[in-house]
Amino acid sequence: MSALLFSPITIAGLRLENRICVPPMCQCRADDGLARAWHTMHYGRLMTSGAGLVVVEATAVSAEGRITTRCLGLYNEAQQQALAHLVRECRAVATGPKLFIQLSHAGRKGSRADPAVAKKVLSPGEGGFALIAPSEGAYFVGTPAARAMTQADIERVIEDFAAAARRAAAAGFDGIQLHAAHGYLLHQFLSPVTNRRNDQWGGSLENRMRFALAVISAVRAAAPELPLALRVPACDWIEGGWSLEDTAAFVVRAAQAGVCAVDVSAGGGLDPAQKLPAGHVTVQKFSRVVREASGIVTYVAGNITEPLQAEAVLAAGDADGVCIGREMIRNPNWGWMAAQELHAVVQAPASYIPAFF
Numbered sequence: 001m002s003a004l005l006f007s008p009i010t011i012a013g014l015r016l017e018n019r020i021c022v023p024p025m026c027q028c029r030a031d032d033g034l035a036r037a038w039h040t041m042h043y044g045r046l047m048t049s050g051a052g053l054v055v056v057e058a059t060a061v062s063a064e065g066r067i068t069t070r071c072l073g074l075y076n077e078a079q080q081q082a083l084a085h086l087v088r089e090c091r092a093v094a095t096g097p098k099l100f101i102q103l104s105h106a107g108r109k110g111s112r113a114d115p116a117v118a119k120k121v122l123s124p125g126e127g128g129f130a131l132i133a134p135s136e137g138a139y140f141v142g143t144p145a146a147r148a149m150t151q152a153d154i155e156r157v158i159e160d161f162a163a164a165a166r167r168a169a170a171a172g173f174d175g176i177q178l179h180a181a182h183g184y185l186l187h188q189f190l191s192p193v194t195n196r197r198n199d200q201w202g203g204s205l206e207n208r209m210r211f212a213l214a215v216i217s218a219v220r221a222a223a224p225e226l227p228l229a230l231r232v233p234a235c236d237w238i239e240g241g242w243s244l245e246d247t248a249a250f251v252v253r254a255a256q257a258g259v260c261a262v263d264v265s266a267g268g269g270l271d272p273a274q275k276l277p278a279g280h281v282t283v284q285k286f287s288r289v290v291r292e293a294s295g296i297v298t299y300v301a302g303n304i305t306e307p308l309q310a311e312a313v314l315a316a317g318d319a320d321g322v323c324i325g326r327e328m329i330r331n332p333n334w335g336w337m338a339a340q341e342l343h344a345v346v347q348a349p350a351s352y353i354p355a356f357f
């Protein structure tokens with residue numbers, strides 16, 4: 001029987017060669033949000049990894065939306081041109097894999113220093129920027145706190161996402177992924193742990209979903225030609241926090257609003273109070289619930305490292321596709337290795353073929 005991992009899949013009319021996805025992984029190598037030589041090397045390499053889909057790292061929709069001062073941005077013309085150049089270079093390397101970009105706003109988790117230099121949150125006086133979030137507060141006690149967003153802030157950020165989506169389309173990406181996981185702004189609105197508002201943007205589940213759904217609708221309208229994907233948290237790992245059932249309900253609504261693929265991540269990052277299970281987390285039990293509830297293409301991320309393990313996730317119907325993150329950094333030819341092991345074929349650059357077959 002041929003390997004499911006190497007069977008094609010279609011997302012909103014876009015055909016992917018196989019079910020391997022390289023998920024977004026921040027490189028913290030941008031200057032003023034601009035993609036540079038590092039990104040050309042990094043994403044060019046991933047384009048030949050054998051994956052059917054590569055998602056460019058969390059890219060901020062505004063300067064204040066950056067996680068660190070070295071994150072990519074897509075809020076001005078120079079950044080759009082730098083990413084358009086990156087897309088052209090990637091396509092010159094390989095035409096098979098599709099290239100999505102993850103659009104993100106860090107909310108209260110922004111304004112961090114270059115992690116290669118220091119693990120700290122920068123105050124505006126130290127070169128950082130003022131933070132905003134659904135509710136006032138800091139991620140880490142003792143670090144600069146975010147102020148609660150006003151109605152005008154909320155409307156502005158929704159428009160920032162739409163503008164970045166228009167730029168993503170103009171830069172030539174094949175699709176967009178919205179970051180609603182790992183404790184960043186969309187997740188901060190979803191979770192009752194970080195959203196303590198008592199207006200239409202907080203309180204009930206319906207109200208807490210309102211901001212993310214508004215972002216989805218705005219992005220859908222701004223870039224109707226691009227498939228829209230969404231990264232969601234499996235749950236909050238906090239008693240009384242966002243649950244797997246909430247995720248499933250949210251993805252159903254997101255699908256109605258135009259999201260055509262979802263990536264379920266069991267990662268942390270919402271709040272220091274999170275209690276993630278020790279050791280290896282079996283993530284696919286979460287994606288299965290989301291997949292069955294929503295019926296949309298579902299990817300799963302977290303500790304999938306072996307080809308047979310990936311194949312088993314698909315064979316069990318736990319997900320439609322798998323994300324291979326850190327393992328793809330360790331072994332950027334992972335897809336080739338997987339193809340060999342599963343007796344499948346992967347499109348490879350002609351000059352590399354002699355090394356593998």
Ligand SMILES: Cc1cc2nc3c(=O)[nH]c(=O)nc-3n(C[C@H](O)[C@H](O)[C@H](O)COP(=O)(O)O)c2cc1C
Nearest residue numbers: 023024025026057058301302303304323324325326
């Ligand atoms: C260096 C690094 C940077 C990451 N940056 C992002 C990011 O920009 N956006 C995102 O959604 N997840 C990010 N993640 C999470 C990964 O996409 C992935 O979900 C996680 O590493 C678990 O998958 P893995 O076990 O296959 O690595 C990052 C992970 C790493 C290791």
